[in-house]
Amino acid sequence: MHSPLVLPSNIDTLRQDFRNHVEQRLGDEWLQVFPHAQDKSGFPSFTPALHPLVYGGKRMRAWGVALGFILARTALPNTWDQGLLDLACAVELFQSAALVHDDVIDRADTRRNSPSAHRVYETLCDPPSEQFGQAAAIVAGDFLLSCAYRCVHRSALGIPQTQSQAVFRLFDAMSAEVAFGQFIDMWAEKLPLSKETPPALDSALTVVESKSAHYSAMYPLLLGAGFAGESWDENSTLGSFGRHVGIAFQLRDDELGVYGDPEVTGKPAGDDIREGKRTVLLAHTWAQANPAQQDTLSSLWGQADLSESQVDHIRTIIIDTGAQAALETQITQHSTQALGLIPQLSPERAIQELLEDYVHALTDRQY
Numbered sequence: 230m231h232s233p234l235v236l237p238s239n240i241d242t243l244r245q246d247f248r249n250h251v252e253q254r255l256g257d258e259w260l261q262v263f264p265h266a267q268d269k270s271g272f273p274s275f276t277p278a279l280h281p282l283v284y285g286g287k288r289m290r291a292w293g294v295a296l297g298f299i300l301a302r303t304a305l306p307n308t309w310d311q312g313l314l315d316l317a318c319a320v321e322l323f324q325s326a327a328l329v330h331d332d333v334i335d336r337a338d339t340r341r342n343s344p345s346a347h348r349v350y351e352t353l354c355d356p357p358s359e360q361f362g363q364a365a366a367i368v369a370g371d372f373l374l375s376c377a378y379r380c381v382h383r384s385a386l387g388i389p390q391t392q393s394q395a396v397f398r399l400f401d402a403m404s405a406e407v408a409f410g411q412f413i414d415m416w417a418e419k420l421p422l423s424k425e426t427p428p429a430l431d432s433a434l435t436v437v438e439s440k441s442a443h444y445s446a447m448y449p450l451l452l453g454a455g456f457a458g459e460s461w462d463e464n465s466t467l468g469s470f471g472r473h474v475g476i477a478f479q480l481r482d483d484e485l486g487v488y489g490d491p492e493v494t495g496k497p498a499g500d501d502i503r504e505g506k507r508t509v510l511l512a513h514t515w516a517q518a519n520p521a522q523q524d525t526l527s528s529l530w531g532q533a534d535l536s537e538s539q540v541d542h543i544r545t546i547i548i549d550t551g552a553q554a555a556l557e558t559q560i561t562q563h564s565t566q567a568l569g570l571i572p573q574l575s576p577e578r579a580i581q582e583l584l585e586d587y588v589h590a591l592t593d594r595q596y
Contacts, residue, residue, distance in 0.1 A: 247292060255284070258318055259283065291449070298454065300450075301457035323444070327444075329346045330411070346365075346370075347359075350366055395455035399455055417432065430509065444475075445591075447463065470574060503532065503534075
């Protein structure tokens, strides 16, 4: 009988240690690719605008990779494998690429309390050029995506072919699904909000899963396990666990997008309303709204020039209809389902504690 695993006295210590290693590895990666994007005589560099994205964030996707690895190996590593760190960097760089492109699509002004990349790029021109800024951000996002795939390939160098094939398949599936999710999210925004085309809860959940929930939790967990040698797929218990955590995470993100404190979240509250996002929160609101409230939603939701008082009016409707409470119930349901799967994933109490902490960190948050 093997000895039970023993965690550090504080799980945050273990998570922070891994985060520090990821930060260092990202720095090393940046130095290796920087010559390809370095200042050329007479030309600006596009890398400074990306620093808040590359060197910011909670690194919970990277931590998901580590947890998948720990779960598959049933052991806490004495040192962090360099290939595992490369894979963790890959999911972080992939997210950074997605955020740069997402901000262009949403015409967002800020990200993580800094100007979004396309807003920085447009100021490189005299006079500032919005068209150049958007085009430059698309190119910069592609650059980050190439960095992500570079890290994936490097992570696979030291593992058997069957494991590297699993890693490549999962990363490719994640990339394709996020692209599809972004497309259907954009398409849904263009639908008129009316009694003839009401926001459907199942459609909103499809967008949530495809665009963000799966790549936020499910795929990082599966990638870490695949790197460790376990070929668990999207339909495995780990896949179900990650799916429920990811959905709860994104539903919380949608709630914070309307009611969060911009000083804490790093982005304006109410932008989902102005952009016309067909969120689960909107679907709950519409389903419970009376005809007068639906008329207000139809006339205001998706109007880019909404005043703060108009946004507040919609926030009031969301609360009055019980939609915010319904969303909280849904978040709790998915979190509870994820927590209920943990005993099936590992009998080790130490690993169970890590997974429980992971669920709460992603769902019980203010940013």
